[in-house]
Amino acid sequence: MLNWFRTGRVSAAGVLACGLLLVVQQVWFFAGWGGSEVSRLVTDAAYVPLAIVFTVLAARVARSKRQERRTRRAWRVITVAFICQLAAHCSWFAQEHLLHTTGYPSAADYFFLLFSPFMFAGLLMLPGRHRSRRQRQKLALDALIVGAGGFVVLWYLLLGPVFKTPGVTGWERAYTAALPIGDLLLVLAVSTALLRRHQADTPAPMRLLAAAITVTVVADVSYSWIQVHGGFTGGSWPDLLWLAGCFLLVLAADQQYRRPPRPGAWRGDRNAVSVLPYVAGAGAYLLLAERSSHLPLDPYGGMILGSAVLTLLVMARQLYALRENREMAVTDGLTGLANRTLITERLDQLARQPIRPGGHTAVMVVDLDGFKPINDTFGHEAGDAVLVATADALRAAVRGGDLAGRLGGDEFVVLMHGLPSRETAGAIADRLLEALRTPVIFGEHVLMVEASIGVLVRDEPDASGDTLLQQADAALYAAKRAGRGRFEYYSDLLDTRAREAELRRAVADDELVVYFQPAVELATGELRAVEALVRWNHPSRGLLGPDAFIELAEETGVVVPLGTWVLRTACREAAGWREAAGRPAATPDAADVRLSVNLSPKQVAQADLVRTVESILAETGFPPDRLTLEITESVILHPDPLTIGRLEALRDLGIELAVDDFGTGYSALSYLRNLPVTVLKIDRSFVTGIADDTEARAVCEAVVHLGEAFKMTVVAEGIETADQAAALIEMGCTIGQGFYFHRPLPPSEAGVLVRREYETRGQRHRT
Template sequence: MAKLRAASVWGSGALLGTIGVQYVTGWGSDAGAEKLNDLVYLPVVLLTAALGLRLVQRGGLAPRERRAWILLEAAFVLQVVAHVVSVVQDFMPGMPAYPTISDYLYAAAIPFVVAGLLLLPVTRRNAAQRVKLLIDSLIIVAVACMALWYLEIGPILQYPGADPVVILFSAAVPVLDLLLVFALISLLLRRPQAGGAIGLLGGSMAVKVVADSTYTIAYVQFGFAFRPGSWPYLFWAAGAFLSLLAVDRRLREHGAVPVERRSRVRLGWLPYGAIVLASGMLAYVARGESIYPLGGMILGTIALTALVIARQMYAQRENRRLAVTDPLTGLSNRALIADRLAEMSRQPLREGRHGAVLLIDLDRFKPINDAYGHEAGDAVLKAVATALTSVIRSGDTAGRVGGDEFAVVLPTLPSRAAAESVAQRLVEALRTPVIFGDAVLGVEASIGVAFRDETTPDFLQLLAHADAAMYAVKRAGRGSYRVYTPELDTRAHDAELRRAVENDELVVHFQPVVTLAGGDITAVEALVRWNHPTRGLLMPGAFIDLAEETGAVIPIGEWVLLDACRQAAGWRAANPDAESLRLSVNLSARQVTQTALVDIIRNILAETGFPADRLVLELTESVILQPDEQTVARLNALREMGIGISVDDFGTGYAALSYLRALPVSVLKIDRSFVTGIDTDPDVYAVAEAVVRLAQAYRLHVVAEGIETAGQAAALIEMGCVSGQGYHFARPMPGEDLAAKLSSSVPAGRPGRA
C-alpha cells in the first residue's frame, strides 16, 4: 500500500513536469498550453484531497492538529472543484469573463489554508512571548502590505476603465496573499511541530504568493501578461506538488508528533529585515522628492529607524547573555545548561560520537562558608569556574546549576574514555587550594558522569543518572568521579527499600552494652539488617546511606523502632530481670526533621507497651551540629516523656562538646576510632581520656564503642569509662539469641543519668 501511494505521488508529480517541458521548449499554442496545464493539475489536487481525507479520518493526531488538517482538507477540496471547473471552461466555446467561477473557488480556499496554518501545533510560549511574536508577525505583514500596495493594490484600484467587479477581485487576490504571508510568518516564528510536513506546506504557500505577486506586478506595472507554461505557472505547479508531499509526509508519520522540534534556522531577524526593506522602499520613493521638505524627513526617519533597530538588537543580545549567565562565576546558568542538554538529547545517536554530562558537587564547602564567611565561599566558587573553563573544550558548556553544584555538557566526544579523562582532570584541578587573605582553603569535588544512550530518552533522565553517580561518589568517600551504571539508580533502590519494609525483609539484631568492670548487660542497641531475597543478609553500610539520601530511611526507622520495642517488651514480660534493661535505637537525621516525630514515637510506645524511660534514641553528629529551634523542641518533648537522648559515633564529624549544651543529651557514645590503639599508643589514650573527662564534666554517661580486646576495656576502666560495647563482649545477634543470653545474665541496673 505504501509503495502504491509513493508511486501515485511521484507519478502525479511527473505529470506536472510537462509544464516544465512547455516552459523550456515553448511547445504548443496558448490555448493548448492552458488546457494541458489544467489537465495535469487534476491528478495532483485529487490525490492531495484524498490523502488529506485519509489523514483526518485515520486518527492518532492531537485534537488541535486534527482540526488544522480538517481546515486544510476543506481548502484541498475547493481546489479540486476549482480545477474541475477550469477544465470544463477550457473545453467550452468562448472565453469566460474574468473573474471566472474557478477564480472565485481558488480565492475561497485561501481563508481555510490561513486558518489551518494558524491552528497547527507549535512550541509552547507564555503570554509575553506570544505578544512579541504577534508584533513581529504584524511588522513583517505591514511591510509586505506596503510593498503590495505600492506594486499591486494601488495601481489596480486606479486602473482606468476597468469593471468594478474586476477591480475588487483583482485587489482581493494580493490581500488574500497578505493573509497567507501573515499565517506563514506566524507559524515560522512560533517554531512548528511536525517540521518536515509543515515545512513542505509552508513552501507550497510561499511559492504560490511569489507566483501570484509576480504575475500581478508584471501586468499592472509593465502591462505584460505571462503566457501559460511560463515560470509563474511553474511556481504554481511546484506549490501544488509541495502540498501533496506535505500531506503524504504527515500521513507517513504515525500519531502525534512526540517532541517539540527546535528550528535550526534562526528567524528572529525577519522583523528587522522587513523594516530594512520598508526603509529601502521609502528611500526609493524619496528619490523623486526634493531634500526639502520631504526627502530629508524620509532620510531622517530611515536613519532613526536604523538606530532603533541597532539598539534593540544590542539590548536583546545583552538580555540573552544575562538571562543565561551566572552573575557570580560568569559560567552558564541552570537555564542554559538545561537548553544545551535538551539540544544534545535531540541529536541522533551515532557511532563514534558520544554525549555526556558531568555533575559536580563541591565537598566540604559549607564549613568554608561557616568558618570564613560568604566572601570566602564566593572566592572558592570563582576559582572552581576558572578550573572548569581551563579543562573543557571550546564546544563544551560549563555552568553553575546550584549553590555549590556545577555541570559540564560534553556534546561531541570521540569516545567514552574522553569524558572520563575530562572528569579526572577536573578532580585534580579542583584539588588546587584557594588563597583567601591569609587563609588557604582546600576544596575537592565529587563528580558524576552520565552518557547519553538508549536509556536516556530526555535530558532530565540524563541529569538523574549523573546525580545518582555523583552521590555514589559521596557515599564512597568523596573527591573522585564515577560513571553511572544501572546499579546506582537511587529511585529503583528507593522503591526496593520501601518494598523491603512492606515485605518484612528487614530484621533487627541487638548488640549488648555492658558494664566494663563486671560485664553485666545494662542496655542493647538495635541494629537493622536487610535479609535481601537475592543478595543475602546485608549490613547497614550497604543500604542505610542510600536510604538516608532517598528518604526511605523514614519508614525503615519507624519499622525498626516498632519491632525493637515489641521484642524488648517481650523480654520484659518473660524475664523480670530484664525490666531495667535499656533499649537504644538509632534515629536518622531525616526522622528528626519530621513534624510528627513525637506523636509517632508516642504511638509506637503505646502500641508495644514498652516504657519510655527505658528507651534511648541515638542521634548522629549531623543532627547536633547547630540544630534548629524545631529540632530542639522535638528532642525536649521526647526528653520530657522520659526518653534518653544519645549522641552516636561522637568524634567522626565536626561536632564539639559545646554544641551538646543546646540539646537534652544524656548519653555520649565515643566512636571506635578513639578506642582503637588505646592500650598501645599513649597519645591515643590521652585523647580518649580527655574526651571521657570532658563528657563527664557535662554530666553525660559515656559509652565506648568498638571494644575488641581486654586491654582496651582495661584502659577505658582506668580512665573512668563505665560502659562499653564491642566484639570483645558480644556481636550483634537476633532477638531470640539475646533473650537466651539475658536469661543467664542479671542486669546491673541503670547505666547512669538518663
C-alpha cells in the first residue's frame, strides 16, 4: 500500500476527487438546491476532505527523499500550517452543524489565525537563488513596498473601520484586526518568495501556493468585512474563494512532490513578478485618490494629486531604468547584437517549446574564416570593423522575432523560428554565406572575409539549450573540416560525444569483428601472412569499415581499448587456426603464416604497451615470432627515447615491426637505420598508378630499393590488377596484398584458407 501511495496513484485519485467535489459544491451553490441550510451544510462539509487531502500530501512532501533538504524543512512548517487549516475546518463544521454554538471569535477562528504565521515562516524558508547582500536588500525593499501597498488597502477596508465600529468588544476588535495583519504577513511572504525567484523559472508549486494565498487573503478580507458590517453566515460567496484556495493547496502539494529533484538551471530573463512593487504602489495611490476625492482642492486636492503623479512618474522612470539596464546586460557592446547571456536564455526557452509540424526551428553557429590573420596583420580595429560588418549582415538576414547574437570572438549565433521546412534553413545559411563574402573596406585596405556555418534543425524535444548549441557547433566544425566557406547540417554522425559513447559500448558489447586480408608471394600466390582489419557490426547501420570510425577512435582515445581488443581477438583466432592444423604454439615453424596487426600512435605512446602485448600472447598462446605489429610513419618521424625503448622491447620478444603506408608522409630515413623496423609496406595510393604513372612507379621502385638497402622486407598494398602485380615483381617486390589476390575475409573463411595452406605445406614437406 505504501509503495502504491508513493507511485502517485493515490495522490492523483485524491486530486481528482477534490476537483470533482469542488465542482459539485459550485454547482450546488449556484443552483441553490435545498435552501440556505442545506447549502451551508454542503459547503462546510466540502472543506474537510479538501483539508485532509492537502495536509496528507504536504506531509508526504515533507518526508520525501526526492526533495532537497531545505525544501523538506520548509514543507514541514507548511504542513503545520495545513494542520491548522484542517483543525479550523473541522471545528467550524462541528460548531455549526453538530454543537450549534455561536460566538465570535470561535475555536475555528483561532485555528484560522494560526495558519498565517506558520505559512509565513514556511514560505520564507523555501529555497531560492543565492543572492549577494545588495540583492537581498533590494529584495527586502521590494517586498516591503508590496506590503505597504497591501497595508493601505487593508487599512481602508478593515483596520480603519474596526477601530471605530461601535458595539464591538475589545477582544473581538483585536481578533478582527489580527486576521488582516496575518493576511498581510502572507502577502509579504508570497511577494518575497516570488520576487526571490523572478530571475529563475518560478516553479508550478510556488505559483499554485501564491494563487492559493491570494484567493485566501481575498476571502479573509471579505469575511472580516462582513463580520464588521453585520455578521458572517456560512454558505455565502467568500466560501467559494476559500474552497478554491483549498483546492489550489491540494494542487501545490501534489505538484511539489512530482517536481524533479534537480530542476532546470536558473534563467536571467525578466518575469512579470518583478513589477509587483510598482503595482502595489500604484494601487495604493489610486485608492488614496478615490478616498480623497471629496476633499477640497485647496490645499489637499492639489497636494495629493501632485504626490500621486510624482510617485507614478518616479515609478515609470525606474521601470525605464530597469529596462535600460536589462538591455545593457544582454547586448554585445561592439556589435549591438544579443550577447551570450540572452542567447543562452533564448536557447533554454527554445528547448522547452514543443516541436510543431510545419514550424521548424533552426540554430545556426557562424564562425569567420581567416579572422585571426586580419587581427594580426591589420590590428584589432580592423578586426572590429569586420565584426561590425558581420553583425550588419546577420541583422539583414533575420526576421522579426528571430535572434542574432555574438557568442564571443568571431563566433555568432542565429536563432530562427517558424521555418516552413528544413531546406529553408539551408537556403538562409547560403544567403548568409554570400552576404558575408562582401569585402570590408578598412581605410586603404579591402578585407576579404568568409564564414563557415553549422546548422541545427531542432528535432529532439528533450534536448537542452546547451545541447542544441553543442550540436550546431559540431555541424560548424564539420563545415570547417569539409573546406570552410560553406554550411553543414547537424546529424547524429557529427555528435562526437554520442558517437564516442556508442563506440565504447561497441567495444564492450562485442559489436566489433576482425576480418583478415591475406598477403601472398607475388610470383607464386603462396600465402605468407594475414593482416587483421577491424569492422563494426553496427546494430542499425550494418557492417562498417574502419573509415567510418577509426578517425573518431583516434580523436577520442577509444583507439587504445579498441586496438587492444583487435590484437587479442586476432591472436586468439590465429592461435585456433594453428592448433586446428596441428601446429601448437610450443613448436613454431618458420613456414607458419604470419599475423599482422596495426598499432595506432596512441597505443605506441602507452607506457604499458609491452606488458599488454606480453599478456595477450600469453593468454592466447600465439607465438611472438609469428606476429608483426604495424606502426605508422608518424611514429618513426618523431621517435622519443621512450618510444624507441618500447619498440626495441617488442623486437626483443621476437615480434616483427613494420611501417605501414610508407611513402605518404615525410619519413626520416636516418630513423629507419636506428629503429627496430624490418618491414616496409608501400601505400596503396602509389600501387594504384604504378602501371601508367611514372611518378608513382618511381616511388615504388625507390621504396623497394630502400628496403633492399636496409635489408627489410617490402610489402605492396592495394594490388587490384595483374599489371600492377607484374610491375611490382619486375622491380623486385616479392610480397603483396589486395583485391587481385584476396579480399578481407571473415574469420571463418580466413581460417579455412590458412588451414588449407598448412595442409598443402604439410603434404609438400612429407613428399
